[in-house]
Every structure is written in structure tokens, then in C-alpha cells.
Amino acid sequence: MSLSSVVSLPLLPTPRDGGGSDHSFVAGDPGGNVVRRSVLPGGVRVLTEAMPGQRSATIGFWVGVGSRDEAEGQHGSTHFLEHLLFKGTARRSAMDIASAFDEVGGESNAATAKENTCYYARVLDSDLPMAIDVIADMVTSAVLDAEELEQERDVILEEIAMDSDDPGDVAHEKFVELVLGDHPLGRPIGGTPEAIMAVPRDSVLAHYRRYYVPSEIVVTAAGGLDHDVVCRLVQEALETAGWSLDEGALPVARRSTTATPVRGATGTHVIRRAVEQSNILIGCPSLTATDERRFAMSVLNAVLGGGMSSRLFQEIREKRGLVYSTYSFSAAYADAGYFGMYAGCSPAKTGQVIRLLGAELDRLAVDGIDAEELRKAVGQLSGGLVMALEDSSSRMSRLGRSELVSGEFVDMDASLERIRAVTAEDVRDLARELAAAPRTTVVVGPFDTEADFAEHEG
Amino acid sequence: MSLSSVVSLPLLPTPRDGGGSDHSFVAGDPGGNVVRRSVLPGGVRVLTEAMPGQRSATIGFWVGVGSRDEAEGQHGSTHFLEHLLFKGTARRSAMDIASAFDEVGGESNAATAKENTCYYARVLDSDLPMAIDVIADMVTSAVLDAEELEQERDVILEEIAMDSDDPGDVAHEKFVELVLGDHPLGRPIGGTPEAIMAVPRDSVLAHYRRYYVPSEIVVTAAGGLDHDVVCRLVQEALETAGWSLDEGALPVARRSTTATPVRGATGTHVIRRAVEQSNILIGCPSLTATDERRFAMSVLNAVLGGGMSSRLFQEIREKRGLVYSTYSFSAAYADAGYFGMYAGCSPAKTGQVIRLLGAELDRLAVDGIDAEELRKAVGQLSGGLVMALEDSSSRMSRLGRSELVSGEFVDMDASLERIRAVTAEDVRDLARELAAAPRTTVVVGPFDTEADFAEHEG
Numbered sequence: 001m002s003l004s005s006v007v008s009l010p011l012l013p014t015p016r017d018g019g020g021s022d023h024s025f026v027a028g029d030p031g032g033n034v035v036r037r038s039v040l041p042g043g044v045r046v047l048t049e050a051m052p053g054q055r056s057a058t059i060g061f062w063v064g065v066g067s068r069d070e071a072e073g074q075h076g077s078t079h080f081l082e083h084l085l086f087k088g089t090a091r092r093s094a095m096d097i098a099s100a101f102d103e104v105g106g107e108s109n110a111a112t113a114k115e116n117t118c119y120y121a122r123v124l125d126s127d128l129p130m131a132i133d134v135i136a137d138m139v140t141s142a143v144l145d146a147e148e149l150e151q152e153r154d155v156i157l158e159e160i161a162m163d164s165d166d167p168g169d170v171a172h173e174k175f176v177e178l179v180l181g182d183h184p185l186g187r188p189i190g191g192t193p194e195a196i197m198a199v200p201r202d203s204v205l206a207h208y209r210r211y212y213v214p215s216e217i218v219v220t221a222a223g224g225l226d227h228d229v230v231c232r233l234v235q236e237a238l239e240t241a242g243w244s245l246d247e248g249a250l251p252v253a254r255r256s257t258t259a260t261p262v263r264g265a266t267g268t269h270v271i272r273r274a275v276e277q278s279n280i281l282i283g284c285p286s287l288t289a290t291d292e293r294r295f296a297m298s299v300l301n302a303v304l305g306g307g308m309s310s311r312l313f314q315e316i317r318e319k320r321g322l323v324y325s326t327y328s329f330s331a332a333y334a335d336a337g338y339f340g341m342y343a344g345c346s347p348a349k350t351g352q353v354i355r356l357l358g359a360e361l362d363r364l365a366v367d368g369i370d371a372e373e374l375r376k377a378v379g380q381l382s383g384g385l386v387m388a389l390e391d392s393s394s395r396m397s398r399l400g401r402s403e404l405v406s407g408e409f410v411d412m413d414a415s416l417e418r419i420r421a422v423t424a425e426d427v428r429d430l431a432r433e434l435a436a437a438p439r440t441t442v443v444v445g446p447f448d449t450e451a452d453f454a455e456h457e458g
Numbered sequence: 459m460s461l462s463s464v465v466s467l468p469l470l471p472t473p474r475d476g477g478g479s480d481h482s483f484v485a486g487d488p489g490g491n492v493v494r495r496s497v498l499p500g501g502v503r504v505l506t507e508a509m510p511g512q513r514s515a516t517i518g519f520w521v522g523v524g525s526r527d528e529a530e531g532q533h534g535s536t537h538f539l540e541h542l543l544f545k546g547t548a549r550r551s552a553m554d555i556a557s558a559f560d561e562v563g564g565e566s567n568a569a570t571a572k573e574n575t576c577y578y579a580r581v582l583d584s585d586l587p588m589a590i591d592v593i594a595d596m597v598t599s600a601v602l603d604a605e606e607l608e609q610e611r612d613v614i615l616e617e618i619a620m621d622s623d624d625p626g627d628v629a630h631e632k633f634v635e636l637v638l639g640d641h642p643l644g645r646p647i648g649g650t651p652e653a654i655m656a657v658p659r660d661s662v663l664a665h666y667r668r669y670y671v672p673s674e675i676v677v678t679a680a681g682g683l684d685h686d687v688v689c690r691l692v693q694e695a696l697e698t699a700g701w702s703l704d705e706g707a708l709p710v711a712r713r714s715t716t717a718t719p720v721r722g723a724t725g726t727h728v729i730r731r732a733v734e735q736s737n738i739l740i741g742c743p744s745l746t747a748t749d750e751r752r753f754a755m756s757v758l759n760a761v762l763g764g765g766m767s768s769r770l771f772q773e774i775r776e777k778r779g780l781v782y783s784t785y786s787f788s789a790a791y792a793d794a795g796y797f798g799m800y801a802g803c804s805p806a807k808t809g810q811v812i813r814l815l816g817a818e819l820d821r822l823a824v825d826g827i828d829a830e831e832l833r834k835a836v837g838q839l840s841g842g843l844v845m846a847l848e849d850s851s852s853r854m855s856r857l858g859r860s861e862l863v864s865g866e867f868v869d870m871d872a873s874l875e876r877i878r879a880v881t882a883e884d885v886r887d888l889a890r891e892l893a894a895a896p897r898t899t900v901v902v903g904p905f906d907t908e909a910d911f912a913e914h915e916g
Contacts, residue, residue: 053510054848055845056844056845056848086766095772095776098766098776099767101765101766103767103833103838104837104838105837105838105839105840105841108766122845124841124845127841153779155779155781155782156782158735158780158783158802158803159782161735161782162734162735162782162802165733274731274732275623276619276620276622276623277619277620302560306560307556307560308556308560309561313556318552318553318556318609321608321610321613322612323613323616324613324617324619324620325620344616344620345616346615346616346619375561376557376560379561379562379563380562382563383562383563383582383585385563386582387513387563387581390512390514391849
């Protein structure tokens, strides 16, 4: 039931044509796990990764629609719809849905993102058939009751109010909006309170009918499971719902990955809040999700702001004691993406910290990184990748993202190889591009204008 | 580097005398894992749980000192010290420590709690010797350099400022302070900004010398590991540091588990913040960590506020759409504990939501729970326990808490048995006690006094 923003991960599928394939493939990784992919009648894709020895499994039903797909007057509908799927189906009340997962100690939730929506659950392997049945029921047979919808409108307004009381969330949301300008990816996922108050049931219903169809659905699962059993259970659940599952129907084509020119608002933007810390974000548009340089971006982020040994942490926190938290990040979508640096500091140090963040990016562009930094960053990304994949939720997500974004799964060895192939020159070239781009700066703090903190030199 | 608050978990060791034992024990659980415990020379305890098939391991060095142990004028020293351990040792700079974990993709951090401090890392199994060496070096040989200390003072003030910009954190901290009154457990872990600005290096140093000694140290690890190897590596690391490790030295005795009478401040307390949501907490003192009724408390929390099917979620969110988030919780320490209910709602609904929270607790006390609710809660706790233990970090934490709190490890089967033994009467009796206790209510919202929201009836 949450708003999701995805930052770049060292999960590195290579692009190919993702639509129209009905073959299965099998890929292995050094952990002994096997990935299998099948296309069911109707074009429903199922990807699984059996993890021997796991007693639990994580399953996700992905729908290839996100906030970027909303038409004018529908903003917030994707997230609204996601909430409503928990409010009851032809066969189940909201309480039935909640109880099904609670009574087995499972975790179930959903996340609406800019390019997809995912309903997921982690349960003991013996409860996987239940999880598939319940989530398939929600995805295929939600009632979208008019009275429940009005009730849920208030809940969503509370969710938005909660996020707007978090100065870090406010800064991130505003940052993305400004950096991506009028690109549909720039809009807040949840919609504005005004949009949520206005959205009519018809537009939520239209959204549901248009996108919750077999060819848009990707089911991914990882953990203690059997691929053929998962495929059979998914197909049975969709048949029970009365979905028409034509043999030979094809999955929808992937989104276009041609980069869209982005025209954002540069310069410094201030949002006044009565807070004790300034929340600062500085960045610019950057790579798409299939850009070959995304591996170099992962290395760049590791060196610049990816851990306690990173340059931002060392320069701004360790040497100067100006912040508790500082890092860099990037997010990549089909046709656009962005890069940013964050710091939270005392209001009086705002001007100084903004200059330090900018200076570190400039230094990276001028001096590049040395062999030792490259070696450490590759070690960091490689070790992190191997550890993340011990968790069935991470594997479930990786399967979903690789299918939806690139159409091809790349196993761990191939991913590690791509990370290891990054050179110091690749990173410096990318840093030069980022440093040369006009910057967008967002400050959420006790200020009315930039002049209020520009004077407070550290 | 964080402030930790621990809420009750379904991890249920039985009490016994924890000091003075130098034998090893072995316990198994249905997952095929084996727990082993050894006491090394000097009284250092080592508990491990080998998890066959895991490629990573989590290791924690626990010190049996927390914010409750701080004398007047030392408030915040425990957390301050925790930060300083990352700033350098005789053999390593701050950058060396940070790099050691970053370059292998490991996650390392520390958490200061009210009754203990834990330094931990999750790394690939092949990096476990490195992790033990680095953390042992930090625990035994920190320099506590005077200049670094001044720098870190600012970082900690930023951490406190960040937390104070989170209205939920502010409400929780104030709630605990009021419920536990002048009990040392009531104090905020990080200290106040005034205390942090004032704390002298001598008191941090005294704290380090007094508590960072062999008999206070508990090392716990879980994942891909071998118990004997972990014991050998820990012992070698402590010897390298020059710690005196007397054969036959005993671990310190556990804290007294005799309940301390708590005299908190009841009634309603308002903290004004310019926020869009009221953050409400209502509760009272409750069970200690070794109270036999803690199993009933887990069931009570599951039924009242433990998931989407819980009474609070159903009554306040699903039926009335008044909140996005609501739940109940409890926290238990050696000689005191507390119970609470949380909700975040629109300021205009504050009075109504306070009444609804109280009414649900009262209803639980009057009507108790039915057999179906009991069955579901037991299923929820059991499934959650099994799933949590797939993660090496959870197992590492469980070993540490069971050793420090009760002195005995209880395997999963025994834990499940204790949960299943809870009756509906146990839960109703506990609910009666909680409902009869004078309540403390904290509201963080756009109000000056209780009268401001008491008028806004829903």
C-alpha cells in the first residue's frame, strides 16, 4: 500500500526485444539457483527462481502500469487502484484478504511505482498456493465498491499527509518533479491531495479494465518453490476468475527505451518548513534503465556516495562533522532517469554543505577515480549483489524488473562480469557529463528564499 | 550508529541464572541449524548458529551496557562512545574501518539500546575473519581521540536533529519518557542536545574502561560459519589487543529481573508541531522481559494491532478511513516495560481517534478474544517466527538477546510451544490489567493544549 521509488541497483540485465516471446528459458547462477521463464496462455509471463533449502517463498504479481501512464485528470489513479484491490473481490472481503496472510504469519503488501505496480507476499513455502490464489483474485476480480472507494480516499489522503510530514520525502519528491520537468515520470506517484479528492470512480475503473489484463501481467517468485507448480497455480487462478486466456496471445511489448529529452527546472528551490535540519538535494537528469553506462553509474555512486568510506561521507561527515547522513543516488526508467546527492545538516551550514556537495562532483569529473577506488567499488557492488540474492524478496524483485525493463534475465556471473568491466575512464567520463549538466538544487528548511542560507557561511 | 528501540518479539527464552556458566551447550531447531555456546577465557561468551547453505554470515559484538546505565551528567555517553568506536583504533583509521566493510560489499553498523550496545556486520562467509578482526579491534582498542570526539559531537547533534524532525519519533520518545517516569529506562538513548554538548571526554572514557571488558562481552554469529573457528578468531583478536583473559573468569551476572515499580505521568500531553498529521500514542507500563505473560502479550498485540486483520486496523482504518497507520506494541526490559497503541490521523480527527484507541483496549478487556482470533494470532506469530529465522541477522540478534536477557537459548520448537500454550483467558486477563492501568497519552500535532482537539469531534 505504499508509494515506491526505485533507485539504481547493481542488477544489470541487457536489453533485447521483450515482447512476443513464448519460449521458456533456463539460467543458473553460482548459488545453485535456477531461473525459469514461461509464457502462459493469454500472454501472462511467469518467472521463478527456486532457492534450494529455503522454507519461505516470495511471490509478486506485477502489472506494467505506473503513475507515468496516467492521463490528465487521472493522476493518482494507479495508486488509488492499488489500495482498492485490498478492499474486496467477488469472493473475498477486505477482512478475508488481510486474514489470509496474517493468520500464516505472512507479509503481504503492494507498491505503486512510476512504471509498474506490484502486489507481493512472503509466506512459508506450504502457503504459496494460498498466496497465489489470493493475489490473483485481487488482481482479476476486485469489486471497486463505490462506498469503499470513498472511505479509501480518506486513507490515501492520510498517507499523503504522513509523507508530507517527512522533510526528506518532501525534498525527494520536489527534486524529481523539478529535475524531470513536465516529463510524466516527474509527477508524484500518489497524486496531489487535490487530485485524490477529485478522482472519479470511473477513471479508477477504466484504469483497472485497461491495464489489468493477461498480456500486462508478470508473475515472479523466488524461494522454496517449483516452477511448473507455480505456472499451474497461476493459470488455474486466472481461469477461475474467468479471464480469457487465448493460446498464442503475446505479452505487451516493452516500453520504448529511446531516451526522451528532459527539460527540468534548474537553479535553487526552497520549501519552507519549521525543521531543525535542512534537507538538501542536488542533481540532474541522467541515464535510462537500459543505458550501457549504468554499470559505470553504479561504480560512480559507490565511490562518490555509497558507503561510510565514500567521498561524500568522508569529506562532509568524517572530516567536518557537518552531517549525519549524506549519499548519492540514481534512478533509471525506460526513457529517462536522474542522478542526485543528498545531505541533511544544520540550517546554518546549508550554504557550506551545498558547496561541498557540488565540489565533490566537480572533483570527480576533473580527477576521476584511482585504481584503488575502482577496486573497492567493484568489490562493494559484487559482495552486495551476492548478499542481496540470499533473500527471496530481492530475487523476486530482480526477476520482475528484468522482465519489465529489459526483457531478459542476466544471471549473477554475467552481472558480476559487467561490473568488473567498468574502467576508471568510464567513471570519469560519466562524472564529466553529470558535472557539466545544469544542476537542480532543492532545500527543505526554515528558509523563505536562497538568500536566507546563502549568507550563512560555514 | 543509530539509536535503537526494541519492541517485543516472539523470541521467548526462559529465565535462569545467566552468570558463571563456563560450559558449552548445543541446541537444534527444525531448520537443521545448531546453536553452540562457549565461554572463552576472561568470561567472553560466544554463541553461534551455523546455517547450512548460507553464503553470508552476520556477527555481532554485544556489550552489556546501555543508556539506562549512565550516571547523572553522563547521559548520552553510551551512544557517544558507540560513534567514537568507528573513529579509529591503535591500528586503524576511521577510513580503514569504513573501507574494510565497504570493499567487500558488507553491511556494518552499531546500535545503542537502553540495556546494551551492539556492533555488527553482515558479510560473505569468507570475509567473516576480517569482520571479527575489525570489530574486535574497535571494541578493544578505540583511541577516542579528543579532536575526533569534538567533530563527532556535531554529527550526533545532527542525528538528534534529524530524529526531532520526525513527528513519529518525537511522539515515541516522549511517550516512553512519560510512561516510565524517572526510571532510568525512560531516558532518551541519545541524550538531549544540551547533554551531548556538555559531555566531557573523561566520562566517555570512563564508560569505555568500565564496560568494555571481557566479562561484559557477548559475541553472537549466525550464517555460514563454524563455531570453533569463530571462537578461535575471537580469542586471537582479543589476545592481539592485549586484553587479559584469565582462565576461569566468569561473565558478569545478568541484570536483576525483579520488577521495579514505575511511576510515570498519566493524562494527556501535547507537543506542538506544524504538521499535517497528529501522531497519537496511548499506553501504560507493562511486563518485564522475563515475565511469563510475555507470550500472552505477543498474542494480545497480534489480535489488537498486529496486522491488517487486527482490530485497530479494521476498526480505525478499514471501517472508518481515519488513519493510514495504526498498531499496538510493547517493549520489555529487565525490570520494566511498556505497552502502547499508535495512530496517525488528520488533526481534526484527533479526539475521535484517541477515543477509538481506548475503546478497543476496553473492549478487549471486557469481551476477551474468541477461539478464531486466538487461532489466527498463534498462526501469525508461529509463521512469522519461522520466516524471521531464515535471515542470519535475525538469528544473530536472537542469540544476543537471549544471552543478555535470560541467559538461556530456547530453540524454535520450544518457542512455538510457548506461543501455542497461550489461552484466550491469558489474553483477557492481561488486557484487563492494561485497560485498568492509568493511561498516558501523547499527541504531537498542531495544538497547544488538549482543549484544541477535544472540541473537534469526528
